[in-house]
Amino acid sequence: MRVQKIIVEKKDYPLYLLLDDQYEVVEPVMRFIKYLDNTGKSPNTVKTYCYHLKLFYVFKEQRRISLECINFEELANFVGWLRNPTGNINVVEIQPKEAKREESTVNAILNAVVSFLEYLSRSGEFRTINIFKEVRGRNFKGFLHHINKGKTYKKNILKLRVKKKRLRTLEHSEVKAITNACHTLRDKLIIMLMYEGGLRIGEVLSLRLEDIVTWDNQINITPREESMNGAYIKLRKERVIHVSKELMALYTDYLVHEYCEELDHDYVLIVLKETYYGQPLKYQSVLDLIRRLNKRTGISFTPHMLRHTHATELIRNGWDVTYVQKRLGHAHVQTTLNTYVHLSDQDMKKEFKRYLEGREQK
Incomplete structure (x- = not known):
């Protein structure tokens, strides 16, 4: 097969x-x-x-x-x-x-x-x-319980119970070390788009010049049918991402110093090696970049970990989960809740310290 x-x-x-x-x-x-x-x-x-x-x-x-x-x-x-x-x-396993x-x-x-x-x-x-x-609704009373009370839902009997994993995120110092380890402006731009914009690899590689609005610090995520590098927008939904002036300045420097204007396409991220110079960058090139940065910095991370870090930082800074959902491009807010609304031991420690400080002021 x-x-x-x-x-x-x-x-x-x-x-x-x-x-x-x-x-x-x-x-x-x-x-x-x-x-x-x-x-x-x-x-x-x-x-x-x-x-x-x-x-x-x-x-x-x-x-x-x-x-x-x-x-x-x-x-x-x-x-x-x-x-x-x-x-x-037929195999008989004595040991698990x-x-x-x-x-x-x-x-x-x-x-x-x-x-x-x-x-x-x-x-x-x-x-x-x-x-x-x-199966009838769960025992706890969740959001809109009064509407769904008594209703049933279908449960897949064969579906395995997934072990709950705590998402690993990066510290700000680690992100800085990773960007400092980049040898080109293009590589640094890729890392910052995933970290500060919360973009997926496919969304980063799909970017065209017309998608970047420099005067308004805005990036338009635009689904397209055609793709020269095999990158597509998940769910095929448009959305707008606002970024910092520093990220836009990095993008401008990249265009000035590393980007070639005489191309037959308008993809933002291109190959910089002489043999294939100017071709749209592909998934494997980004994965190879991440592997090299892991080795240079000693920091073990994946592309999606940069997106996780961005989402977690937004929530820790008080963003409403519906805003985070829209920024990340999730189809359902429950996905955002299940994935990112988690508390680490450090979060609990900070909140308890804040509680003690408030109690002492009374």
């Missing part, structure tokens, strides 16, 4: 197909991919779904079962296989074995497979498999 990238006429972005061992197109997956594309899913989402479905088909081949034989029990076996793939042999994939990864793959099977069910090509059960 392999995932094949294809170029489609009249489309400015690639699509992906699943091929079997004889290099024949897997027809059900092809129709599902076309459905995802037609309903506005981003090219990166379509690519991810295709790779997830490849795992599902590898599992089916190892189990020697057809698509028609997939039932609830086999989906449960698939979840177990994702955590500990064993091929065609660490799972190959984390719970969140397994849930993402399962979600893609369930969406695929639901699509086939709606098309009349597959029977419905009920993996949901109705």
